[in-house]
Amino acid sequence: MATRNGISLENASVTLGGTRILSNLTLHLTERRIGIIGRNGSGKTTLLRLMAGLIPATTGSATIDGIAPTDRKAILPRLGILFQNPDHQILFPTVAEELAFGLRQQGQSQAAADAAVTALLIRESRGHWAKALTHTLSQGQRHYLCLLSILLMQPQTILLDEPFAGLDLPTQIRLARRLAALPQRLITISHDPSAVANCDRVLWLEQGQIRADGPPDVVLHAFKAEMARLGEQDADTDLTN
Numbered sequence: 200m201a202t203r204n205g206i207s208l209e210n211a212s213v214t215l216g217g218t219r220i221l222s223n224l225t226l227h228l229t230e231r232r233i234g235i236i237g238r239n240g241s242g243k244t245t246l247l248r249l250m251a252g253l254i255p256a257t258t259g260s261a262t263i264d265g266i267a268p269t270d271r272k273a274i275l276p277r278l279g280i281l282f283q284n285p286d287h288q289i290l291f292p293t294v295a296e297e298l299a300f301g302l303r304q305q306g307q308s309q310a311a312a313d314a315a316v317t318a319l320l321i322r323e324s325r326g327h328w329a330k331a332l333t334h335t336l337s338q339g340q341r342h343y344l345c346l347l348s349i350l351l352m353q354p355q356t357i358l359l360d361e362p363f364a365g366l367d368l369p370t371q372i373r374l375a376r377r378l379a380a381l382p383q384r385l386i387t388i389s390h391d392p393s394a395v396a397n398c399d400r401v402l403w404l405e406q407g408q409i410r411a412d413g414p415p416d417v418v419l420h421a422f423k424a425e426m427a428r429l430g431e432q433d434a435d436t437d438l439t440n
């Protein structure tokens with residue numbers, strides 16, 4: 200079978216705890232900047248976890264460049280994930296250990312990993328972070344550390360789950376600039392239209408299905424109008440999840 204570049208879902212569904220969370224999604228994502236938008240509980244994080252191989256498709260399939268994401272060894276150099284909560288990502292007591300871990304997983308020697316970490320921290324004007332204890336960094340700093348860990352590993356695709364949540368404005372602006380300059384494919388998940396406004400393609404997820412898929416101006420215009428309409432109501436009446 201010819202290898203397909205990008206992320207492909209073929210009729211993929213996910214059921215968790217007896218509830219259907221994602222329903223029959225067929226998608227082929229090849230653009231460099233992709234946004235996935237939707238309300239709380241619409242299934243965005245579940246979709247990210249499916250694409251990353253952290254949960255299997257209950258039916259159908261997900262592949263990255265033709266490889267099943269559950270094949271961790273093959274997927275490691277291809278995929279980086281920035282979780283919404285850095286505490287779900289950080290494993291090590293010091294910044295240098297945290298940063299070196301991914302490179303060691305990729306097969307680099309300890310000496311090569313340490314040298315790459317030192318060079319990165321100096322480039323980032325964060326040389327003083329090397330011995331810093333990860334739990335003493337602020338939330339925003341831990342978030343940034345997670346991004347540095349991913350960038351160090353140079354994956355071809357990066358999944359970002361609410362990358363701007365909880366960050367102060369200068370940090371958001373800096374992070375947006377940093378992300379915009381990356382050559383990699385970025386898939387950004389958010390409930391905030393402004394976080395995906397510069398994408399090449401935006402998917403609007405609603406109750407586990409694609410409600411709209413297209414250029415950001417078209418999809419976000421419809422999304423914002425619908426969110427404003429729902430906001431006029433005193434309560435949600437039509438949610439099943």
Ligand SMILES: Nc1ncnc2c1ncn2[C@@H]1O[C@H](COP(=O)(O)OP(=O)(O)OP(=O)(O)O)[C@@H](O)[C@H]1O
Pocket residue numbers: 215216218220237238239240241242243244245246390440
């Ligand atoms: N392990 C699970 N078992 C049962 N239901 C689950 C499980 N994980 C998620 N869900 C349900 O799936 C739905 C989608 O959750 P998901 O976290 O994917 O939404 P989301 O769009 O990322 O939401 P948010 O914007 O609030 O982060 C929710 O109704 C949630 O309660």
